[in-house]
Amino acid sequence: MYGVVLATVLINAVVCDDLLAVVVIYRHGDRTPIQPYPTDPYRNASYWPVGFGQLTNVSYTLLGKMQHYLLGKWLRDRYASFLSPHYSEKDFYLRSTDADRTLMSAEANLAGLYPPHADQIWDPAIPWQPIPIHTMPELEDNLLSMKKNCPKYNLLITQLFKTPYFVNISHKNHDLYAYLTKNSGTLIASLESLEYLYNTMFIETLYNLTLPDWARVVYPSKLKPWADLSFATPCWTQDLARLKTGPLFHEIVEHFTNATKNVTGFLKFRAYSAHDITIANVLNTMGAFQVHGPPYASTIMLELRRGAGEYVNIFYKNSSIVQNITAKGCDFNCKFDDFVSLLRPIVISRDEWNLECQLEWYYYYHLDDLQYVIYASAGLSFVVFTLSIWMVWRCCKRMPKGGVTAYTQLPSDEVA
Structure with a gap:
């Protein structure tokens, strides 16, 4: 797994005079549980303000829709001198995964980022304007949701979990898995399934719901470390990262390259509305992931600047704190050429991804030289x-x- 280099600083605004391009990737806001476990005392939808897996209101805790609206306003303040307050499709592009909670988060975020001004006010009583959000079906998406089937990735991740490190984790957690399976009514036999269960319990405690006695024995102390570790596994190796985040980094590198060349039609600001696993995968691919579950509305900002030459700054906002992120093998002011070189083994176009994901015969047989x-x-x-x-x-x-x-x-x- 890649190394971690983080420094914590408070940043409210940035100097934008030397900014050439920006990429923002954020997680959706507060949601209800995706799928309660079979013995969950709160599995009845009447306990929840909206359907399962949906974005919530809960503005009194600054979560859900309000959380992203405020994040949009924060981004507006941060990039005030870079991004015109007047929305233009020639400056800004937003893509979301095809999930209700990410699409709605993007809409709430845009309401804070681009309130209508002057001739863009279409109804004085509605301080909002429609702005395009691009998406595609999750099972066809190999860019952002990364749920399009990739046989080669499936084989590589299966092989990863057969390595001594992960086999030892399974042995160590044998009794815990059995305990959770017995009491939850669903099979818990991996870090991923444990994380799903942990996440449900986390949301229920967030809503001041009392967990069952059996759950309080293990939540949160015995579950959180393993739930956090699960976020590191999808991009544990370079080969896994290439097939998981390669197409997204291909788009980011292409975006920045176009900025350095001042390509006609270049859009200087790109935003992506996604999930906690997306945030973890992007940080891990850059060798800058501190093992944790990225919180609601956590945000990565990649900024391309021009000084003596072009360079990239990376920031991570996981609460009110903005952290400087240093990609492994580079300085914080990472020269753009170095940034591209570091990512070269990872970057892969979506068409190349489609070809590379297909298993050749030799992948079925694990032979040494x-x-x-x-x-x-x-x-x-x-x-x-x-x-x-x-x-x-x-x-x-x-x-x-x-x-x-x-x-x-x-x-x-x-x-x-």
Whole structure:
């Protein structure tokens, strides 16, 4: 797993004179549980203000819709001298995963980022304007939601969990998994399934709901460390990161490259509305993930600047605190060329991703170098042996009985 370099600072606004381009990636706001567990005393929808997995109001705790509205206003203040208050499709682009909570978070965020001004006011009684949000079905999305099926990734993650480190975790948690399975009524046999259960309990305590006695024995102390660790696994290795966040970083690098070249039609500000796992994966890919569950509305900001040359600054806002993020192998003021070089093994276009995700035959057989040599030699020997037999058979077929060559009349021979 990659290393971590973080420094905490308070930042409310930035100097935008040298800014060329910005990428913002944020998690949605407060939501209800996605799917309560079978024995959950609060599995009845009547306990919740909205349906399961939906964005909430709860503005009194600055969560949900209000949380993202305020984040939008914060982004407006931060980039006041860079991003015009007058919305233009030539400056700004926003993409969201195809989930209600991320789409609604994006809408609330835009309400704070782009309140209508002057000729964009279409109804004085409504301080809001419609702004496009781009998305695509989750199961077809290999850019942001990353839920499009990738057989190669599936194989690599399966292999990861068979390594001694993760096998040891499973052994260590055997009794905990069994306890959770018995009491929750659902199979808990992995870090991912444990995190889902932990997240449900977290939301219920956030809403001041009393957990069952069996849950209070293990929540939060015995569950949180493993739930946090689950966020590091999707991009644990470089190969996994390439297939999980490669297309997104391809788009980010292309965006910044266009800014350095001042490409016609370049949009200087791109925003992405996504999930906690997206935040974790992006940080982990850059070698800057401090193991934790990214909170609601946590935000990554990548800023391309021009000084003596182009360089990239990265920030992470996981609460009211904004942290400087230093990508592994680079300074905080990361030269753009170095930034591109560091990501080169990860970056992959969406079309390349589609090809690379397909499993070739050799991925089904886990052979070491010696085994490959042995099998290749055996295969070559078989081909040579088969070819030799065929050549002998052809020669014998042309040989007449008795071994004497027969006379064959040519077309020009005269008949006596």
